[in-house]
Amino acid sequence: MVQETQIEKENTYRAILYKGPSQDRGKFLASDAPANWVNGAAAVTADAGHSFAVALNDVVRNHINVKFFAYNNVPPGIPNVKTKSNGKGVIMISTAVGVNDGAWIVHTVPGFPAAKTGYSWPAAEIAKGHLLICMTIAETQINAIAASLFRAEPFVYYNDIPETETAGMPDFKKLAEGQIPSTPPFTISRSIKLTGAGAVSVHIYSKSAKSRYEMYRKVILRGLKKTIKVWSRRDNKLKGDCRVLERNIRLIKSPAQIGDHPTNAEADESNWIVSEPGNIFCFMDKPYAVTIQKKSQATEPALAVCIDKDTIFARFNTIAAQMLADNIFTFDYPQLLRNAGTLLYCVIYDFPLIVYYVKYSYCAAQLLKLCINDMPILFGVCVKNFLGVTVMKIVKCHSFYTNKIFPVLFVESQLCRILYLHKIRNAKIMLEDKMAILYKGPAQNNGKLLASDSPNDWANGAAPVTQNNAHSFAAALTDVVGPHANVKFLAYNNVPPAVPNVKTKSNSKGVIIISTAPGQNDGAWIVHTVPGFPAARTGYSWPAAETAKGHLLICMTIAETQINAVAASLIQIEPFVYYNDIPETETAGMPDFKKLAEGQIPTTPPFTTKRSIKTAAQAPVDIHIYSKSAKSKYEIYKKVIVKALKKTIKVWSRRDNKLKGDCRVLERNIRLIKSPVQIGDHPTNVEADESNWIVSEPGNIFCFIDKPYAMGVCIDKDAIFARFNAIAAQVENC
Template sequence: LDIRPGTDEAAWIVHTVPGYPIPKVQYTFPASEYANGHLLICLTIAESQIEPIAAALFMASPFIHYNDIPETEVKTRPILRKLLNGETAVMPPFTTKQNIGTQAVPSVPVQIFSKSGRSKYEIYQKIISKQLKKTIKVWSRRDKKLKANCKIPGRHILLVSSPISVDNQASSLEKDVTNWLIPENGDIFCAVDKPYAISQKYEPAVAVCIQLANIFARFNTIAAKLILIYRVVLYKPPGEKRGKILVPPGDAWADNPQDLERAADHSFAKALESVAQNHREKSFFAYNNAAPGVIGIKTKSNSKGVVILDTTAPADAAAWIVHTVPGYPKPKVAYTFPASEYANGHLLLCLTISESQIEPIAVALFVAAPFIYYNDVPDAEVNIRPTLKKLLNGKTAIKPPFLTKQNIVTQGAPAIPVQVFSKSERSKYEIYQKIISKQLKKTVKVWSRRDKKLKANCKIRGRHILLVSSPISVDNQASSLEKDVTNWLIPENGDVFCAVDKPYAISQKYEPAVAVCIQQAN
């Protein structure tokens, strides 16, 4: 602050650099810190803003290594005095939100969120996202406990994928010590002093949020690439427009926050952004026996899904979306969901995977010969995956074996095992008992439409086929076989869930079929 009488000038500099600045010696920057990514912010303010800044810092108890503010200035600011005297907040509340403005014309609003170690709040979701009432995109080092989180409608935590490009200068989480976030839509940029890790629940933390559209726009460009949640399951009962969703880490059913036709604020619209829009760094292929805009498809396949991969080097990110919806998704047009399908029950799965998992997925699909209605995967990516090349070129399996079991894993930590069973029409195998139950070595409980020929079956000891009675309740939303087109099963005891693309009917013995089995107890 400027202590001259009649002058009202101050500045607040917030940064991430250890050992900087050194007071009362010639200016320098620590040479050892050039190797790391850093963020420095300078706000010019009126002196009236010093006390609310002190209130925020007092809550977080920073270590003050230099102070030469005259006593006359300190006495007029009671919280600043406590802060500089080394006092700490011992009585609640242990969180605070302070509003200041810069001295510019027009003034730029700045919000400061801070908490003490006693608060036990996780600052990103429990404080910042809650206060902003927005989904946020976070760039930060993280631990193995806090993940991307879509549990709270309208307040998702999305993680920015590493590396990033800052106006053509690369930065990665291995060397970047900054922590910052922006809302998914808005005009705010926040710098946070603690990483996105569970440890900061029990530590003090401060976030400085600047409300300026230009800053937001620059960081929004940087944050274009997001890490998808490694596993999302959405079950939409008949007549419902939103359905119920399972997302990590809690894995309890939650209301999907938006109607499925909405292009924002729900997981599948987010996952399919690169399908609906033009993303230079994303490519995909989509398959569906009732493909959008295609008439007269001749296929016995009932498989529906999308495989997306990031084609930028050195990114290793891909996603496999498996679903039951005819005419969905439409490539390279505005995202939507077929209104006619709200009447039916549907299941949608999203698995985030590494790119090494694409070839085994292709092996499973190749056997089942789905109808591929869109493909823009570059030749450079296709040529290194021989089975993917056959699949995308429309070749079919004409030699045995006519069934396959492929093992893949999600990209989450810990990775989740996924088994993919598939068969061609030449196999003549009934997929539920002859393949899935046999491979799992379990009795299975099946939810599926069925014909009058295949019944519950208790002939094979330890591998019974039990049929789930209709109707069912999906977290208090009703579904019945008359309108539910999903087919799924679980073992009588175990930790596996399987989505199957063909119903429990004798006809599927002579048709291709695919089952995706996720191994996770929740």
């Protein structure tokens, strides 16, 4: 569609041909007649008379001003090609002076089109269903397309686009030279607009083989933020997925109709999706399957071309009208949605039961089918099982059955069996508190808890930290101290549990936790001050000697994809890693995590770094991580933290007689907080408190400090700042 005569003939900037199995003409949808599918004007085997014969006229034959780039995992005339890609397409441009015309065709036909040797449709492909899409674009947009294709690693079988046309297009150069992505990002999105009246937006999502993301759930759902309906060949393992509200994957029933032409998933080579709600249609180059040719699809490159156009969406959404019933994992999914956020009255063993504040709830009879005996839910825990059922935090970690706000409930022995859902196969625990802070003063057993859903004051810890359940950090560490098939972690501590006489310059203590469940991008990072804690996979145990001391524990839920930024900061401080079972497949493309896991130390600058992450929440909290290695001669408070924050800081820390407060630089003071102080109504003092932290003046920064080879985890959240700033009300004179 870059040739002048072609534009005159077609007068269309976007054309779609969908050929059902055993159909030789297929159904045609053009941008100037989008109201319905029309019959193809000629057989696709003919070299004239149908749109794609015209569109490809200057690909299969010579034209002095039309050059092109063609890719196909089954290229015409080249046998036994080995490639991970499934991509097929052609990029065309006009080299005529003063012309900025181009076209991009994506399709599903192997061995097609042959370059410069005449039009020929592969005879074996008539029996199969195929989809071809032609988009006219500006030539200047092909670098954005190339950036996406480069990650999908296509097999290029022809290219005569001169370098003079692509000067200043580095991604096209990489694509043309057959380079593959070796550094992040391994998953990207790019956007282009089609030429013509009412330019249509096209978003291109792609992932390389180094990305471990499953294309449909991890890339497309996350990009579109909508439910998707999928037409694809499928295996017996990967089903529809309705676990996440408004982020479902629904499988379209087969057979289906393209207008009045039948198609079926077994014989149709095309893979496509529509969004719910509209108006997105996506051409996918990989099927929705766990494995492809006996390899995990997560290790395969893939690409999606998503067109935001109501008329195209409407045609494909009609095909997608029928959903498979077995998409739904839950017992009663519609009922689950109707119950969201309500009080739900149920009957269990003829006793009445009211479930308060359940985000997604089954009636009790159904809930029983999911449970394991004799483990009552505690309100301090948010539990999400593999069906997406979530019980949100309500109050301070009381037993579901005995809490005083439930006067209608019978005693636990009578009701029994509404249980921890996270003990179910494939389930995982998550704190609904996207950030939780436990500050335990010296000689205090329970400590004070600050949760992101109730940040206005410190609350008493619901149970002693020595107890293996009922308090937030026992719950957060359940799958660290005990086994879980889908939870893996890396733990570090300068005084590791059960490892005597460790010599390390680090003072750092923490745990990085991830979920390895398919389609999940969940993680957590816990930083704390407790030596010998937590023991890995051997049961919960709080060190008895540490109850007499003050300790601070902070849990942040993050996306798994952010752990490389965390690792980049941690390698500077050289932590002692005492446990790591995170598989390399989860951290592919994370070079800093690899260094951390292998115990590498920084030998070249920079020896001081800053990294930023966000918590996983509807209102994400910014966290900035400042770290310095032993090779850096900077003092962490003055040279790193004050310089970065550009504010006065108030410091809570054990201190020597040499390092005093420093008020020499206006608005860059270091003020020491007076000791003793109060955490709510719990006392603490610098002599017995193992924690080091600061608040900024003015706010709203709170930083957890690890020293002497130091790291600062700085949280930019007004509510957290306010609680610690109240502790820091009194400062010593400079």
